[in-house]
Amino acid sequence: xxxxxxxxxxxxxxxxxxxxxxxxxxxxxxxxxxxxxxxxxxxxxxxxxxxxxxxxxxxxxxxxxxxxxxxxxxxxxxxxxxxxxxxxxxxxxxxxxxxxxxxxxxxxxxxxxxxxxxxxxxxxxxxxxxxxxxxxxxxxxxxxxxxxxxxxxxxxxxxxxxxxxxxxxxxxxxxxxxxxxxxxxxxxxxxxxxxxxxxxxxxxxxxxxxxxxxxxxxxxxxxxxxxxxxxxxxxxxxxxxxxxxxxxxxxxxxxxxxxxxxxxxxxxxxxxxxxxxxxxxx
Numbered sequence: 001x002x003x004x005x006x007x008x009x010x011x012x013x014x015x016x017x018x019x020x021x022x023x024x025x026x027x028x029x030x031x032x033x034x035x036x037x038x039x040x041x042x043x044x045x046x047x048x049x050x051x052x053x054x055x056x057x058x059x060x061x062x063x064x065x066x067x068x069x070x071x072x073x074x075x076x077x078x079x080x081x082x083x084x085x086x087x088x089x090x091x092x093x094x095x096x097x098x099x100x101x102x103x104x105x106x107x108x109x110x111x112x113x114x115x116x117x118x119x120x121x122x123x124x125x126x127x128x129x130x131x132x133x134x135x136x137x138x139x140x141x142x143x144x145x146x147x148x149x150x151x152x153x154x155x156x157x158x159x160x161x162x163x164x165x166x167x168x169x170x171x172x173x174x175x176x177x178x179x180x181x182x183x184x185x186x187x188x189x190x191x192x193x194x195x196x197x198x199x200x201x202x203x204x205x206x207x208x209x210x211x212x213x214x215x216x217x218x219x220x221x222x223x224x225x226x227x228x229x230x231x232x233x234x235x236x237x238x239x240x241x242x243x244x245x246x247x248x249x250x251x252x253x254x255x256x257x258x259x260x261x262x263x264x265x266x267x268x269x270x271x272x273x274x275x276x277x278x279x280x281x282x
Contacts, residue, residue, distance in 0.1 A: 104178070198218060
C-alpha cells in the first residue's frame with residue numbers, strides 16, 4: 001500500500017495486492033496487472049490553501065504464491081495553492097514480499113520540486129518466534145525489532161479479503177511498509193462494506209468495469225484508516241494520519257480510489273488497465 005511527506009503518503013495497501021497459499025485454494029487467483037490512475041482534487045476542507053491537485057499513479061503487480069509478489073509503483077502529483085505556488089512530488093517504489101509474510105524488501109525514493117531526492121532502502125525478516133528484524137541501508141544504517149502482530153502490506157490485503165469473504169465489517173491490524181523514514185509503524189482500522197456482485201454496475205464506471213476479466217467478480221467497498229502508532233494520544237478519539245477508500249475486487253484489483261488527508265481529499269480514477277502474463281505455481 002506510498003507516502004510522500006504531507007501529501008500522498010505511501011500506502012501500498014491499495015496496490016500491493018497478493019494471496020497466500022492458504023487462500024489460493026478457495027479464492028479467485030490474484031491477477032498480475034498494470035494500472036494507471038488519474039488523480040484530481042475532490043475537495044478541500046477548512047482553511048486548506050489548495051486550489052487544485054492533479055497527477056498520476058502508475059502501478060505494476062506481478063508474481064505468484066510460489067515466487068512471491070513484486071510491485072513497481074510511481075506517483076507524480078502537483079498541488080497548486082494559489083499565487084503561482086505549487087508543489088511537485090515524484091515518488092517511486094519497488095517492493096517484494098514472499099507469500100507467507102516472512103520477508104519484505106523495499107526501496108522508496110521521493111523528490112519534491114527541485115530538492116535532492118530522499119531514499120529508504122531496507123529488508124524486514126520475520127524470525128521463528130514471529131518477531132520482525134528490520135535492517136535499513138537508507139536513510140541511515142539501522143537495525144530494529146518489531147512485534148509479532150505487525151504485518152506487511154500484502155499480508156494486510158490478504159487479511160482484508162479474507163475478512164470480507166467471512167462477512168466481517170471491521171478489521172484492526174498493525175502494518176509496516178517501510179514508508180516515511182523506514183521506521184514508522186501504523187495502526188489501521190479497516191471498514192468493509194457489503195459485497196457488490198459483478199453484475200451490478202458502478203455509479204461511475206471506468207476501464208475496469210468494462211474489463212471481461214473483472215465483470216463477473218465480487219468487489220467490496222473498503223476504507224482503511226491509518227494511525228501513527230508513535231503519536232501521542234490526547235484525550236478523546238485519535239484522528240487518523242490519513243485514510244484510503246476504494247472498491248476491492250476478489251482478484252486483488254482496486255478501483256475508485258479516494259485518498260483522505262484530513263484537510264483535503266484526492267480522487268483516483270483508473271484510466272488504463274492491462275492484464276499481464278503470469279506463471280502459475282507448479
